[in-house]
Amino acid sequence: MIKTFKMKLYPGMEAEYEKRHNELWPEMIDMIHEHGGKNYTISLDPESLILYGYIEIEDEEKWSRSADTPINRKWWDFMADIMETNADNSPVCKDLKVLFHLD
Template identity: 35%
Template structure:
């Protein structure tokens, strides 16, 4: 991707299972190197997970090269393995985390 080409920003909310904030945080202090490599190989430039204190809500933001690459991550074996690892801390449905996409209203670029 050319240096002047813009990334697509995705933002969404996920829900932790009750009492699993510390477990989720610990898992992300030790993200497997192959997970990070997989994200980069699929056009992820930046990925941030924020926790809304005193809730079970995570607000995630990711900058990606394109929708196709982003959507293909969930089909990779390492992503499925990582999700399986997180299944005891995050709300899942049909084998993947339940996410609610956010709509961007404004951004200072």
């Protein structure tokens, strides 16, 4: 199953966002895999600062449980200063509808 979504960076935070993801914590990688996520890509539109995410997941319900893990909550707190977030520091995230996919 493919999941796509968008988020938004604060101005001037492009390099910091990339740096933090290039140094992604091993526990975060493990949590993503344990909750059925793989082939995860995040791209940036530098004009709008919109981040576009793509991830392949095994099951929507299994993946949704990843949000409540302590490591995910820690990651949200770590990223809150560089991107738009909700009151609980989760990223403001909008799911996108997949209209076409070719393997």
